[in-house]
Amino acid sequence: DAGVIQSPRHEVTEMGQEVTLRCKPISGHNSLFWYRQTMMRGLELLIYFNNNVPIDDSGMPEDRFSAKMPNASFSTLKIQPSEPRDSAVYFCASRHTTSGFTDTQYFGPGTRLTVL
Amino acid sequence: DQQVKQNSPSLSVQEGRISILNCDYTNSMFDYFLWYKKYPAEGPTFLISISSIKDKNEDGRFTVFLNKSAKHLSLHIVPSQPGDSAVYFCAAGGSNYKLTFGKGTLLTVNP
Secondary structure, eight states, X not given: OOOOEEEOSEEEEOTTOOEEEEEEOOTTOOEEEEEEEETTTEEEEEEEEETTEEEXXXXXXXXXXXXXXXXXXXXXXXXXXXXXXXXXXXXXXXXXXXXXXXXXXXXXXXXXXXEX | OOSEEOOOSEEEEETTSOEEEEEEEXXXXXXXXXXXXXXXXXXXXXXXXXXXXXXXXXXXXXXXXEETTTTEEEXXXXXXXXXXXXXXXXXXXXXXXXXXXXXXXXXXXXX
């Protein structure tokens, strides 16, 4: 069982550049979450997909952030243009949703993003 | 407005002793609570959970206690082991899909 796969593990970019983070959820899972972790705000939910459809993107900071899930095995989180305050660790998580949120979410290893 | 609070950023205990990690919440609609453990350079991993209809759930060395009237839950680790050293996140959810996480407590278990 490969678990949730995220790439890249580390990304260093300059302000104004486009950044794309990638996630492959666990096979068979039908829900996918993108989180951001910072010292100030802790772990916060950015967006949630269910069956490849975005259900709630209210946590997305602003229009510079966008996320897609073209199929059940792949999702991207894009930041364009990136800013230094976007520096954080971004986690992707997936779960098999059967009866609400009580189903366990499985997290990927995260992508550490640094915007200079 | 933090709905889930872990007021202790860090905790240090001796190997073999009990570790108690605390978590408070403000939203009375939360009815399911989880603890996640996170090692450096890894994602959080699920540890244990409890439903609001219970006040205790036990899994080996790990026990979670829930006090609904106080809106408080705690994680007990007995006995603590050096391998338990990690950041522990408390999370809470209601009738929807969202989990709200605390900021975490760094537990250090000294040999």
